[in-house]
Amino acid sequence: MSLPYLEEFGWQPHILTVQPDAVEGVKDPLLEKTVPQHIPVTHTGALSIQQTRKFGLGSLGLRSFPQLLQAGNRLLQQQKFDLVYFSTTIFTSxxxxxxxxRRFGIPYVLDFQDPWLSDYYQKSNTARPPGGRFKYEFSQLQAKLLEPIALKSVSHVISVSPAYPQILQQRYPQLRSEQFTVLPFGAPESDFASLPGLEVQQKIFNPHDGKRHWVYVGRGGDDMALALRALFLSIQCDRRQNPQAWQSIRLHFIGTSYAPKGLAVKTVEPIAQELGVADLVTEHPERIPYFEALKILTDSNAILLIGSNDSTYTASKLYPCILARKPILAVFHYQSSVVEILQKCQAGESVTFNSDSQPENLLVEMTNAVQKLLDLPNTYIPETNWSTFKPYTAKEMTRKQCQIFDQCLAT
Structure with missing residues (x-):
C-alpha cells in the first residue's frame, strides 16, 4: 500500500520477494497490478513444499531463507541501497x-504486523492457536532463537499495536523508546477506487437476492469465542422477541482459517449451532483473494468486526471496512485501538469487553447494537468523519514511514 507513494517522499523502492508459485495458500494476481510498473522486483525461489512437507516442514520463511539471502547479498553487492525494510509476517526473514x-553496514527497519514471540496461547487454557499446538510450539521455538538476533542491531521497529513496543522493550532493554513507532496499515483508498474497473466477482452470496447480508472477513480462532458468543446470544434473544426481522438476515464469516484448502476447520458455525442461530450463519473458512474480499465488503449490507480476548489484538482489516462505507458493528476488547478509531471517525458502533467478561454481561449492550443495525435502511451510508480519517490513509502512513527511514539515515 506504500509503494505508490514512496517516491513522493524521497525513497526509491526495490522489492525482494518470493515467487508466487512458491507460496502456499490463496494468490491474487490482481495484487501485482497495484505495484507501479517502474518499481524493480527481484523474485526468488523456495524449496518445494512437496519435498519439505515429508519432514514436517511447510514454513515459507525457512523454505525461502537461503534463496532470499543469496539474492539479497547479490543486490547489496551490485547496487547502492540506503536501508532495508521488512514488512511481513514471514518473521524468519x-x-x-x-x-x-553485519556484512554491508546497511541499517534495517522491522515492521511487526503481529507478535513474533508470544506467550498468549501458553497462558490461555482454552484458546487453540491457529494451525494447532504442534505447529505453534515449533514456530515459537524458532522465535525464541531468532527474534533476539533480528532485534540486536535493528535501527527502528514499527508495529501495528501499541502493546508490542512495551513487550519488546521489556524483553530487550538495550532498545530505546525512540526506536519504536506505532503505525497501522494505511487505508487502501486507491484499491477501492480501482475495484469497479477490475470487474471482480465474489462467490459468497448474491447481493440481489432480497436478503440482508452481514459479513465478517478475517481470521477466526478460539480467542474470538467470547465476542462471537456475545453476538450470537444477542441475536438469539432478539429473534425470540422479533422473529420477522430476522427472516431476511444472513451472516457470512469468510477466511476464518489459515489452513490450506480442504484442511480448514470451522470455528464459527459450531458456536452458532450452540446458541441456536446456525440457520442464519454460514462460515467459509478458506482464505480468499484480496480484491474479492473488498468486493464482499462493498456488496454487503453491514460489516461485522470480531475481536480477540487478547487486548493487544488490532484488526488490520479495520480501514478497508471503513472505506467500504457500510454500517459497522465491532465487538472488541476495550483496550484495542479499533474501538478508539471507530469512535474518532464516527464510522461505526462498538461493543467492548474486558478479560473477565462473559457473554451474558454484554447481552443488553449487544442487543441494543444489533437492534440499531437491524433498524438501518439497506442503503444506509455511515456519516464518517473523513477529515479525522485522513491520517489513517495509505499516503499519510507512507509519509510517516519515510520520516522514520530518514531518521534512521540521520542517526
Missing part, C-alpha cells in the same frame, strides 16, 4: 536484516 547489517 527478518534475521536477514542483522546478517546484511
Amino acid at each position: 527478518m534475521v536477514l536484516g542483522a546478517i546484511w547489517y
Whole structure:
C-alpha cells in the first residue's frame, strides 16, 4: 500500500520477494497490478513444499531463507541501497536484516504486523492457536532463537499495536523508546477506487437476492469465542422477541482459517449451532483473494468486526471496512485501538469487553447494537468523519514511514 507513494517522499523502492508459485495458500494476481510498473522486483525461489512437507516442514520463511539471502547479498553487492525494510509476517526473514547489517553496514527497519514471540496461547487454557499446538510450539521455538538476533542491531521497529513496543522493550532493554513507532496499515483508498474497473466477482452470496447480508472477513480462532458468543446470544434473544426481522438476515464469516484448502476447520458455525442461530450463519473458512474480499465488503449490507480476548489484538482489516462505507458493528476488547478509531471517525458502533467478561454481561449492550443495525435502511451510508480519517490513509502512513527511514539515515 506504500509503494505508490514512496517516491513522493524521497525513497526509491526495490522489492525482494518470493515467487508466487512458491507460496502456499490463496494468490491474487490482481495484487501485482497495484505495484507501479517502474518499481524493480527481484523474485526468488523456495524449496518445494512437496519435498519439505515429508519432514514436517511447510514454513515459507525457512523454505525461502537461503534463496532470499543469496539474492539479497547479490543486490547489496551490485547496487547502492540506503536501508532495508521488512514488512511481513514471514518473521524468519527478518534475521536477514542483522546478517546484511553485519556484512554491508546497511541499517534495517522491522515492521511487526503481529507478535513474533508470544506467550498468549501458553497462558490461555482454552484458546487453540491457529494451525494447532504442534505447529505453534515449533514456530515459537524458532522465535525464541531468532527474534533476539533480528532485534540486536535493528535501527527502528514499527508495529501495528501499541502493546508490542512495551513487550519488546521489556524483553530487550538495550532498545530505546525512540526506536519504536506505532503505525497501522494505511487505508487502501486507491484499491477501492480501482475495484469497479477490475470487474471482480465474489462467490459468497448474491447481493440481489432480497436478503440482508452481514459479513465478517478475517481470521477466526478460539480467542474470538467470547465476542462471537456475545453476538450470537444477542441475536438469539432478539429473534425470540422479533422473529420477522430476522427472516431476511444472513451472516457470512469468510477466511476464518489459515489452513490450506480442504484442511480448514470451522470455528464459527459450531458456536452458532450452540446458541441456536446456525440457520442464519454460514462460515467459509478458506482464505480468499484480496480484491474479492473488498468486493464482499462493498456488496454487503453491514460489516461485522470480531475481536480477540487478547487486548493487544488490532484488526488490520479495520480501514478497508471503513472505506467500504457500510454500517459497522465491532465487538472488541476495550483496550484495542479499533474501538478508539471507530469512535474518532464516527464510522461505526462498538461493543467492548474486558478479560473477565462473559457473554451474558454484554447481552443488553449487544442487543441494543444489533437492534440499531437491524433498524438501518439497506442503503444506509455511515456519516464518517473523513477529515479525522485522513491520517489513517495509505499516503499519510507512507509519509510517516519515510520520516522514520530518514531518521534512521540521520542517526
